[in-house]
Amino acid sequence: MTGDAAVFRPRADVRFRVIGDEAVVVRQEDAEVIALNEVGASVLALLDSRRSVREVLDALLEQYDVDRESLSSDVLGFLSELRDAGVVEEA
């Protein structure tokens, strides 16, 4: 179970850009392209091998008007999906 002290980073074969309010993610290994929505793009842009999930949540709370508990649940679920999809890994 991933906690909010965990630190995530994009995997080495992942390339991405945030374009406006969305992100295009390319997984080079499998030549797969994934498009993320605005919140997904914001989360991915914050994963820099240094910020913990807690710090990512802090940054997101400054951008979005949402309560911490539900945001935490959503972000942890999203990170789990990104990990399963081969986009991120724990640093």
Next chain:
Amino acid sequence: MSYQKTVLRTWNENLLFSALVELTYRCNLDCVFCYNDLGLRGRPMTLEDYELFFRDLASLSCLHLTLSGGEPLVHPRFFEIATLGRDLGFVLRIKSNGHSLRGRVLERLKNEVDPFVVEVSLHGASAETHDRQTRVEGSFERLLANLEEMLARGLRFKINSTLTRWNEVEIEGMFALAERFGAPLTVDPDVTPRDNGDFSPLEISATPSGLRRLFSYGRSEEVKRQGDVELPAVDSMKHCGAGSSGIAVDPFGNVYPCVQWRRPVGNLHQRSIRDIWSGNDKLEEVRKLSEEVKRNLSGGGPGMFCPGTAEGLTGSPIPRLPLHPSSKAL
């Protein structure tokens, strides 16, 4: 939001998404129909120039970066430039003739650059034809050996070819070769004039029967123009993304809407790409022309028409007959 919608957005909103960079016009082959303007002169881009340029591209959210030439691998600072591209998070493509892709060079390319794909050029299904076009004896056998090595090292590659009257009778053999390597083959049906307006390469353009042979044999995704990075087809007001989501840059910093549309819109020695990209009358004109081309082809879809090539051939990017027999506009 799907990837296709993102690409459409880059076209419609003029978001720079891909750049093709010709690092040098030097080459270790000597192809008969090479389109480069070998007489073009100017101040070459330095490593420092590329660093500034790539950082600007990344800050503009440009994702795709293609290093081309000439032969990009003969640029003395190729690995530094390419590694810079990797470090800045671009999806890197290397367009190479494949001649030097072996041994230590290949090892460095895999380990230091880690490109998304290497695109290599095939000129025929036999040494006789391939070497005739490259004018370097042994280049065919060397390419095949290099492709074997790339396969063994796990480097993804695709194969590009241009149909000519010399190789048109070998088209089935070229597809068989690509299949042997498990690599996609894209065949461009058109030889184009050189970028200096020299039409002599067209002397080996494919014959009508060669074109029919290609169009009857190749699937639609295998027969298309070699332009910029391959992106999904989108239904936009524009014909293509030239100057709207993509650019090309020559070794001297001249910026063009596309590798095939050689209408200069700025120079990186004088202005940053950020400045060139915004509020540029020349780019605006290209974008409007792209819409006009789309309107002129309306009902027929984009087909094989290329405004850049048309401008090089006729002086106008607007479609005029005859188009290719494959074009839905006919």
